Amino acid sequence: AKLLVLHGPNLNLLGEREPGIYGRTSLAAIDRALKLDAESHGHTLDSMQSNAEHELIDRLHAARTDGTAFLIINPAGFTHTSVALRDAIAAVDLPFIEVHLSNPHAREPFRKHSYFSDVAMGVIAGFGADSYRFAMDAALIWLDKRAA
Numbered sequence: 001a002k003l004l005v006l007h008g009p010n011l012n013l014l015g016e017r018e019p020g021i022y023g024r025t026s027l028a029a030i031d032r033a034l035k036l037d038a039e040s041h042g043h044t045l046d047s048m049q050s051n052a053e054h055e056l057i058d059r060l061h062a063a064r065t066d067g068t069a070f071l072i073i074n075p076a077g078f079t080h081t082s083v084a085l086r087d088a089i090a091a092v093d094l095p096f097i098e099v100h101l102s103n104p105h106a107r108e109p110f111r112k113h114s115y116f117s118d119v120a121m122g123v124i125a126g127f128g129a130d131s132y133r134f135a136m137d138a139a140l141i142w143l144d145k146r147a148a
């Protein structure tokens with residue numbers, strides 16, 4: 001199947017940005033590992049990062065017709081602000097996992113609310129770059145079960 005990973009704003013700075021919170025692993029390294037993982041299970045993976053809400057929305061719209069079967073998304077700051085990005089996911093009607101490197105519940109109160117969690121299949125947060133790995137594991141298990 002075809003998987004899509006979307007990364008929201010500021011995640012292009014991963015590895016350099018607040019490493020005490022977000023770790024030292026770069027986004028390129030995360031994407032590389034996810035791609036290898038997906039491909040070793042016979043899937044394909046496309047990943048994209050944008051600092052622009054409309055670019056993430058446009059990519060989701062493209063996913064309506066490009067055969068994408070599953071979405072892993074870290075909406076980053078848009079987690080707490082973007083009705084529009086949430087609506088885009090609903091429009092595409094894709095099963096998805098919400099991912100965060102940090103645990104937003106252990107941080108400032110404004111990070112406690114997510115516009116995505118109630119419509120996500122599940123949420124994985126607080127494990128640094130490994131959060132993405134765990135999300136991929138969950139996606140692979142789900143895709144296997146669906147195929148069986």
Ligand code: DQA
Binds near residue numbers: 100
């Ligand atoms: C984040 C958590 C968000 O609150 C924050 O705005 C981010 C990153 C995370 O991965 O921990 O940019 O999504």
